[in-house]
Amino acid sequence: MRYMNEALAADIAKTVLPPAPGADRYRSLDFADTTATLPAGQGYDLLAVPQSAMRWLAAHGLTAPEVQLYEVCAQRMRTLRGHVRALFTARVDGAPPPEESLRAVNEALTAVPTAPLLAWDGAQGLRRVQAHPTDQAVSHALATLAADAADLLTGPDAAILAACGSAPCDRFLLRTHGRRHWCSTRCGDRVRAARAYARRSGTSD
Incomplete structure (x- = not known):
């Protein structure tokens, strides 16, 4: 089963779109975009298995790489992602x-x-620490993502939150360049190609 999960995670990695505009500013935006629908019935889910979910958390500084995730943890992540979306x-x-x-x-x-x-020890003096047991690591990560989503939804950037306009893609982005409504170059190229085809064939898009 572990081998199959690792193989699935490797297959997913080959199809993943690059981070959408705004994902560098809001981890919750990148969290929402860990699943995507692609053309021809394709798609991916970066939280589909515990291994890929663990890598996503570690890559975003939300947990230590050595923290082991189980399916129940990945399911909690997928559930919160659905609500954020x-x-x-x-x-x-x-x-x-x-x-x-x-x-x-x-x-x-x-x-x-x-x-x-706030913690104290004789060697380092006063310092700030994330003092929580390993079994609460996912809870802390989800709390951080929830807070980030709340900040995005209630802040000035909420006005530029958009859904990708290149069907069937269902990712989110921040419109940082004028009226751009697609989440990646790949999606933008698909929109432009569809428009060019429509012009040549005399149909509307």
């Missing part, structure tokens, strides 16, 4: 956010303290 979708559509998604994000926010605690 629902809140992003509601914001983009100008619709009321789902109550269950608000509740889930708030529960993640309040599950554990996210601020580093």
Whole structure:
């Protein structure tokens, strides 16, 4: 089973789109984009197996690389991601956010303290530490992601949160360049190719 999971993670890595605009500023945006629908019935999920979920957390500084994740942890991540995506979708559509998604994000926010605690030792003196047991590592990561999503949704960048306009892609981005509505060069090229084909064939897109 472990070999199959690692093989699946390797296959996923080959199809992953680059981070969308804004993902460098909001880890919650990149978190929402860990799943994507691609053309021809393809797609990927970076949280599909514990190994890939663990790599994503470590790459984003949300847990130590040696922390081991289990399927229940990956499932918790996928569940919160679904709620974050629902809140992003509601914001983009100008619709009321789902109550269950608000509740889930708030529960993640309040599950554990996210601020580093103040500690003292004779060698280093006063310092800030993330003093939590390893089995709470995922809870802390989810709390951090929930807080980041709340900051995005309530801050000035909420106005430029958008969904990729290159169907069937369903990723999110921040519109940092004028009216750009696609999340990657690959999606933008697909939009331009479709428009060019429509012009040549005399149809509309």
